[in-house]
Amino acid sequence: MTTIGRCWMAAFGLTLTTAACGSSDLADQGTDTTPITRAQTPDNEFTPVELEATVDSLIAELNKSSLEPMQMVVLLKSLSDFFEPIATGANRAMGELEVTGNVLAPIDQSDDATTTQDLQNQQIELAVADGAGGIAVSPFGDINAAAIDKAVANGVHVVTLDTDMAASKRSLYVGSLNKSAGAMAATTLLTMLPEPPGTVLIHGSTGTDWIDGYERTLSAQEVIGDAGYTFVVSQASFGADNEAFDVDGMKSRIETADPPVIGLLGLFNISYRCVLAADAAGIPGVPIVAFDYDPKTVDYMRQKRIRATHAQRQYYEGYLVPYILYGIKTIGLDATKEILSPLMVDGNKVNIGFDVVPSDKIDAYNDFLHTIGVIQ
Structure with a gap:
């Protein structure tokens, strides 16, 4: 070969x-x-x-x-x-x-x-x-x-x-499977929210040109809506150069949400930006659930700013x-x-x-990754 x-x-x-x-x-x-x-x-x-x-x-x-x-x-x-x-x-x-x-x-x-x-x-x-x-x-x-x-x-x-x-x-x-991924992430967040009414900001994708992101976002919307909450989607903007723009977009939606935002759900590897948006909008204690196992996401989990993530x-x-x-x-x-x-x-x-990883299980999850010889 x-x-x-x-x-x-x-x-x-x-x-x-x-x-x-x-x-x-x-x-x-x-x-x-x-x-x-x-x-x-x-x-x-x-x-x-x-x-x-x-x-x-x-x-x-x-x-x-x-x-x-x-x-x-x-x-x-x-x-x-x-x-x-x-x-x-x-x-x-x-x-x-x-x-x-x-x-x-x-x-x-x-x-x-x-x-x-x-x-x-x-x-x-x-x-x-x-x-x-x-x-x-x-x-x-x-x-x-x-x-x-x-x-x-x-x-x-x-x-x-x-x-x-x-x-x-x-x-x-x-x-x-993206439909089950979005539903799973939304279900994780629901356990952390107060009773309705309230708005959940979803850091997701609204464009059908990327069907994977769209399906993940749509299934999250369905779970949140069926539970009696209002939701608003902020279109994720990938790339390091777009971070400020991305965070500002979430901040604007948080500030104009009615009823007020009571939780944030990130559906991609840049989910850690939800923390930056919550801080910018003046709601630092709001429950945040993320996706993937990005190092920045893990750092915020150790600070208890992100309460759980979903690792592929x-x-x-x-x-x-x-x-x-x-x-x-x-x-x-x-x-x-x-x-x-x-x-x-x-x-x-x-x-x-997927692996649902709560913030208090980071070390246990890292031990698991070590047993299979990977870093992600």
Whole structure:
């Protein structure tokens, strides 16, 4: 796989992580009779028991089959920040499976989104040409659908992760479900609020051009509205340069809310800005619930300014994907889905869930992350 990696990097400027390879080149490998084994995760209050058990069930079924060599690739948007734990999990799983594979991402994170999307399409095409039996991809958008469909037409199994491409011919999506994410976050906040009336400010997304953010926001609105509260959405503005603008927008909505704001809900990794907005609007003691595990969010949790956050399970997202690809190749899609049924939603989505982390459980959660070898 080393030669393949060098060619891809030279041709398309791709970042290559440590390869998870078998003991020799794929062409020289025969049937592998060594059972698949994995290091068990130590018990922790944050260990996703059902998810862990599902992986064990899949491995048990695979070990009943004839274990053949396989080549696969996991294509991510990036290998840093949010995606780093995904890469860690994917590499670990490929090592346990002893498949030939790499985790790749475009180096050129251009301001021109089309350029980056085209690079990912080229990655998909090269993986097919190189003989990959399975591809996992975190697509940038609809522009990647045709490349996914072409791979499937060439007999390559494709699953999406982090971002779905439901309109494509991918076999499965693996990741968080945004509707349940927004509802879960809103439900967490409800336990901290006084009785209605009152307004909840949601730091979310109102534009349907980003469907993931929109669905997360819409489901949060529904839960809050059904509980008898008024809600107002402040459109999140990403990027460090937009922080002051973002905070000012929330401040204005807080000051004009009727009835007054009694809680803030942040739905993205910049949720910590809710604290800045509450301070700017003169309501520093209002309950705030956040999303993701950004270091600034954690700092505010230690100060008891943010009362809880909802951490995505990026490591498990990456870890599941190679096992799923190997399962589809070895025992078939239907058999793999049957084993994954405890995690399946809508017939083709594998829900990895979220970790609800209260502010008084930060150290316990960090201990859990340490056991799986990730920082997020």
